[in-house]
Amino acid sequence: MNSKKSDRRGFLKGSAALAGLAVGAIPFANGKALAAVDQRTIKQSVTPDEPTIQDLLYGGRSSYETSVYRTPSPGAGLAQVGLRNLTPLQDSMGVITPAALHYVVARDLTLPNIDPRTHTFMIHGMVDRPLIFTLEELKRFPSVSRVHFLECTGNSGLYHYREWVEDRKKGRTDIYAIQGVHGRLSCSEWTGVPLSLLLKEAGVQKQAKWLIAEGNDIGRHAKSIPLAKAMDDIIVAYGQNGEALRREQGYPLRLVVPGFQGVNNVKFIRSIKVVDEPYYLRPEISAYTNLHPNGKASWYESQVGPKSLITFPSDAHHLPERGLYEISGIAWCGRGAIRRVEVSTDGGKTWKDARLQQPIFRKAWTRFLLGWNWNGTETQIMSRATNEYSDIQPTIMELAKLWGNQTTPPEPASEIASFWETAAISQFLNNPIQIWKVSQDGSIRDGTFSTFKMNPGLVR
Amino acid sequence: MNSKKSDRRGFLKGSAALAGLAVGAIPFANGKALAAVDQRTIKQSVTPDEPTIQDLLYGGRSSYETSVYRTPSPGAGLAQVGLRNLTPLQDSMGVITPAALHYVVARDLTLPNIDPRTHTFMIHGMVDRPLIFTLEELKRFPSVSRVHFLECTGNSGLYHYREWVEDRKKGRTDIYAIQGVHGRLSCSEWTGVPLSLLLKEAGVQKQAKWLIAEGNDIGRHAKSIPLAKAMDDIIVAYGQNGEALRREQGYPLRLVVPGFQGVNNVKFIRSIKVVDEPYYLRPEISAYTNLHPNGKASWYESQVGPKSLITFPSDAHHLPERGLYEISGIAWCGRGAIRRVEVSTDGGKTWKDARLQQPIFRKAWTRFLLGWNWNGTETQIMSRATNEYSDIQPTIMELAKLWGNQTTPPEPASEIASFWETAAISQFLNNPIQIWKVSQDGSIRDGTFSTFKMNPGLVR
Numbered sequence: 001m002n003s004k005k006s007d008r009r010g011f012l013k014g015s016a017a018l019a020g021l022a023v024g025a026i027p028f029a030n031g032k033a034l035a036a037v038d039q040r041t042i043k044q045s046v047t048p049d050e051p052t053i054q055d056l057l058y059g060g061r062s063s064y065e066t067s068v069y070r071t072p073s074p075g076a077g078l079a080q081v082g083l084r085n086l087t088p089l090q091d092s093m094g095v096i097t098p099a100a101l102h103y104v105v106a107r108d109l110t111l112p113n114i115d116p117r118t119h120t121f122m123i124h125g126m127v128d129r130p131l132i133f134t135l136e137e138l139k140r141f142p143s144v145s146r147v148h149f150l151e152c153t154g155n156s157g158l159y160h161y162r163e164w165v166e167d168r169k170k171g172r173t174d175i176y177a178i179q180g181v182h183g184r185l186s187c188s189e190w191t192g193v194p195l196s197l198l199l200k201e202a203g204v205q206k207q208a209k210w211l212i213a214e215g216n217d218i219g220r221h222a223k224s225i226p227l228a229k230a231m232d233d234i235i236v237a238y239g240q241n242g243e244a245l246r247r248e249q250g251y252p253l254r255l256v257v258p259g260f261q262g263v264n265n266v267k268f269i270r271s272i273k274v275v276d277e278p279y280y281l282r283p284e285i286s287a288y289t290n291l292h293p294n295g296k297a298s299w300y301e302s303q304v305g306p307k308s309l310i311t312f313p314s315d316a317h318h319l320p321e322r323g324l325y326e327i328s329g330i331a332w333c334g335r336g337a338i339r340r341v342e343v344s345t346d347g348g349k350t351w352k353d354a355r356l357q358q359p360i361f362r363k364a365w366t367r368f369l370l371g372w373n374w375n376g377t378e379t380q381i382m383s384r385a386t387n388e389y390s391d392i393q394p395t396i397m398e399l400a401k402l403w404g405n406q407t408t409p410p411e412p413a414s415e416i417a418s419f420w421e422t423a424a425i426s427q428f429l430n431n432p433i434q435i436w437k438v439s440q441d442g443s444i445r446d447g448t449f450s451t452f453k454m455n456p457g458l459v460r
Numbered sequence: 461m462n463s464k465k466s467d468r469r470g471f472l473k474g475s476a477a478l479a480g481l482a483v484g485a486i487p488f489a490n491g492k493a494l495a496a497v498d499q500r501t502i503k504q505s506v507t508p509d510e511p512t513i514q515d516l517l518y519g520g521r522s523s524y525e526t527s528v529y530r531t532p533s534p535g536a537g538l539a540q541v542g543l544r545n546l547t548p549l550q551d552s553m554g555v556i557t558p559a560a561l562h563y564v565v566a567r568d569l570t571l572p573n574i575d576p577r578t579h580t581f582m583i584h585g586m587v588d589r590p591l592i593f594t595l596e597e598l599k600r601f602p603s604v605s606r607v608h609f610l611e612c613t614g615n616s617g618l619y620h621y622r623e624w625v626e627d628r629k630k631g632r633t634d635i636y637a638i639q640g641v642h643g644r645l646s647c648s649e650w651t652g653v654p655l656s657l658l659l660k661e662a663g664v665q666k667q668a669k670w671l672i673a674e675g676n677d678i679g680r681h682a683k684s685i686p687l688a689k690a691m692d693d694i695i696v697a698y699g700q701n702g703e704a705l706r707r708e709q710g711y712p713l714r715l716v717v718p719g720f721q722g723v724n725n726v727k728f729i730r731s732i733k734v735v736d737e738p739y740y741l742r743p744e745i746s747a748y749t750n751l752h753p754n755g756k757a758s759w760y761e762s763q764v765g766p767k768s769l770i771t772f773p774s775d776a777h778h779l780p781e782r783g784l785y786e787i788s789g790i791a792w793c794g795r796g797a798i799r800r801v802e803v804s805t806d807g808g809k810t811w812k813d814a815r816l817q818q819p820i821f822r823k824a825w826t827r828f829l830l831g832w833n834w835n836g837t838e839t840q841i842m843s844r845a846t847n848e849y850s851d852i853q854p855t856i857m858e859l860a861k862l863w864g865n866q867t868t869p870p871e872p873a874s875e876i877a878s879f880w881e882t883a884a885i886s887q888f889l890n891n892p893i894q895i896w897k898v899s900q901d902g903s904i905r906d907g908t909f910s911t912f913k914m915n916p917g918l919v920r
Contacts, residue, residue: 059707069517083511
């Protein structure tokens with residue numbers, strides 16, 4: 001089999017079809033041409049074992065799909081404060097996260113197992129008519145189905161980064177930065193009733209400005225949410241990706257607060273109290289807030305900024321050889337739709353527009369894709385997102401300035417933890433550009449925290 | 461608790477908010493107002509049983525979700541010819557079908573369990589460069605993720621209807637027409653490589669016009685597909701709803717042929733042979749084809765016509781009381797996008813435009829919704845879809861004419877089977893308007909085959 005020659009002939013023609021994808025006339029390194037094809041020579045492993053009745057009623061995964069799981073969060077001590085299992089973004093495709101792989105962040109160690117026939121949802125407080133609904137009643141109301149991301153407030157943040165680094169030092173090799181640092185992030189099609197509709201039924205009084213949403217989990221998680229957000233697009237959701245919510249997502253009822261940090265999306269929702277000011281609940285002022293260098297804290301900053309992440313290749317992957325690959329990633333923003341994603345494969349020197357999966361949903365993942373011919377040399381790859389209002393995802397240095405950092409980066413700044421601490425970057429709502437360092441041997445590792453010093457051009 | 465009075469006050473205001481949804485000033489019958497709310501009086505069933513490690517790694521459903529399954533197809537004899545488990549459309553929400561509930565129609569009684577590391581996909585025949593790809597290689601090619609429906613060719617057809625009627629007569633009560641007759645239908649976000657790109661790599665020769673796609677299932681299912689369709693939008697798919705294909709959907713690789721009847725979407729795809737004419741394979745000429753009254757058969761009619769179906773309420777549901785409900789359903793078409801769905805709640809006399817879930821995908825489900833105030837009297841509800849080319853979903857009588865029926869409907873036409881047989885309606889590609897008969901007691905049953913005689917206005 002003269003594969004080398006066939007390769008060249010085959011791929012030159014194929015590359016022409018790829019020109020429109022901004023790849024240029026680069027020969028594809030994948031696909032092996034056959035000089036003479038003989039079907040009998042093709043090895044196919046077929047095991048005709050019978051599917052079980054259960055497989056047919058409600059299907060599970062192939063027995064070969066053993067590597068894609070939401071693994072426990074880094075941080076040994078975290079098991080004490082709640083359940084944290086993270087989405088394997090390195091294996092994500094398109095814009096839907098399967099419910100089985102949607103990240104789980106819960107303050108308790110257990111999840112309630114609620115009977116939907118007895119669960120009720122109440123609206124009370126500053127309303128003309130306090131109302132209480134069963135699930136069956138809610139399902140008779142006009143519904144909406146919308147694709148939205150959820151992201152934990154701490155995603156990509158200091159604490160999680162540090163915990164991941166420490167776990168790696170201790171020898172934990174089952175979780176990568178793409179999942180362990182950024183995996184508090186998923187995207188689903190949510191179905192439910194617009195909260196605004198139910199509030200109108202209840203008759204919100206004139207002086208009302210805030211809502212206190214309370215869940216039915218063990219710890220009775222509660223959150224102050226602006227009334228204006230509810231009148232805009234909050235969903236009282238009972239469906240996720242075409243079926244009932246999963247228990248880890250608040251079965252049988254949760255809030256979906258599009259574009260707002262995860263903590264607002266109260267699971268197992270049991271009541272909403274309409275009030276005139278936020279309740280300054282312990283969790284929402286002790287955490288989920290950023291301490292500025294002047295000692296003041298910024299409460300109720302909820303909207304997730306423009307953000308993007310290359311999911312392939314990332315530190316969970318290994319490039320087997322030089323040649324053409326497709327860089328794939330996700331971009332999202334709490335404010336409107338993603339308009340543009342640029343990708344750099346040369347450490348931030350030059351940027352190319354990636355193509356965006358259509359249609360683009362607001363406050364949801366947008367999948368971006370860009371062909372890349374890796375020439376086998378060491379480099380850094382990264383992406384940056386721009387939303388429809390021209391908000392641009394910042395570098396880590398820009399983010400530090402944004403959060404009030406007045407100090408010069410320390411020397412040496414190679415230590416993640418020390419840089420973060422000195423820079424006084426928030427542990428919440430972090431959206432810096434994520435850099436992946438590609439080595440000559442095809443291995444990939446996190447580069448966000450060491451690259452900025454080596455390439456001052458990154459600091460715009 | 462003066463619930464009656466509170467109800468009236470509460471719902472009058474709420475209904476105003478619904479006016480924009482074409483519901484009019486109709487009081488909502490759902491939601492119970494509370495004169496005085498006391499949180500302690502609200503019963504909440506919380507069982508804090510610990511989720512298992514397995515639940516957290518890859519989540520399953522709530523233990524209360526026991527009624528939503530893809531039940532075996534009607535037709536006692538069918539178990540002999542393959543696996544047939546159908547999607548519970550009565551519980552569908554939005555436009556995504558969970559992979560676990562996607563319908564299964566297989567010609568064999570077993571499904572291959574293929575090792576993705578050894579599976580290969582070959583392109584050969586009239587090409588300059590026969591090519592063979594591993595899954596890993598395919599994943600390096602530019603990919604697309606698109607939402608598309610799949611529908612079995614026989615869905616809603618004569619044989620399945622008759623089998624369902626016969627099963628019901630024999631006392632089988634676990635499957636309704638909405639699932640048993642129409643449930644060979646699902647919709648997913650599919651991810652994979654455009655087949656056109658791979659064909660260009662192989663270099664399709666000038667005289668080529670057709671493809672022969674062959675699967676790696678036990679029976680080696682194969683199908684002739686026009687080359688032009690491949691150059692348009694066929695996907696060689698490895699992903700469904702953000703994860704690897706399920707085994708029932710052809711793991712690790714299948715064709716997705718958007719808008720074409722299910723049989724074309726070859727699962728476990730192992731090879732495509734590029735040829736100059738279709739192969740007239742036994743399955744594609746003995747079945748999947750419509751016999752016209754003149755004795756001629758129309759082969760290779762593949763595109764699914766405009767179609768819609770009210771999924772709630774349908775014969776799997778029961779309306780507990782008169783009052784406001786939301787009619788919910790799906791519309792789809794093999795040719796382009798759905799532009800309009802009309803709903804009649806008076807047996808076809810008048811029609812109202814339903815609102816359509818946005819954005820609308822081409823060759824995919826579109827969810828439609830319309831508020832409906834049921835006054836408690838017997839009626840028929842139905843929907844009809846129009847696509848962007850103004851193709852309109854036909855009545856059953858129009859469909860009979862379309863397929864060449866020249867006869868007058870028989871007297872009496874109350875028997876489904878005899879009408880179908882006399883009318884010579886196709887068993888394939890059936891898209892007539894589905895009528896649901898609502899009785900005074902709130903029960904709902906199929907009305908497509910008896911209503912047309914009672915309401916000549918349906919025959920347009």
